[in-house]
Amino acid sequence: LVSTVSDGTINCPCHGSKFSITDAAVEAGPATRPLPAEEISVSGGAIRLG
Known part of the structure; x- marks a missing residue:
């Protein structure tokens, strides 16, 4: 989150x-650990996970 x-x-x-x-x-x-890598996409000013 x-x-x-x-x-x-x-x-x-x-x-x-x-x-x-x-x-x-x-x-x-x-x-104590970094965030895991995730695929994102950007479309029309919105950032989407996955």
């Missing part, structure tokens, strides 16, 4: 972890 993307990070609302938008590395915990 992603609540916001800002200042170069993907922000998780569940535990407050922050992940890099470039490689999904943990920028701030409590997460």
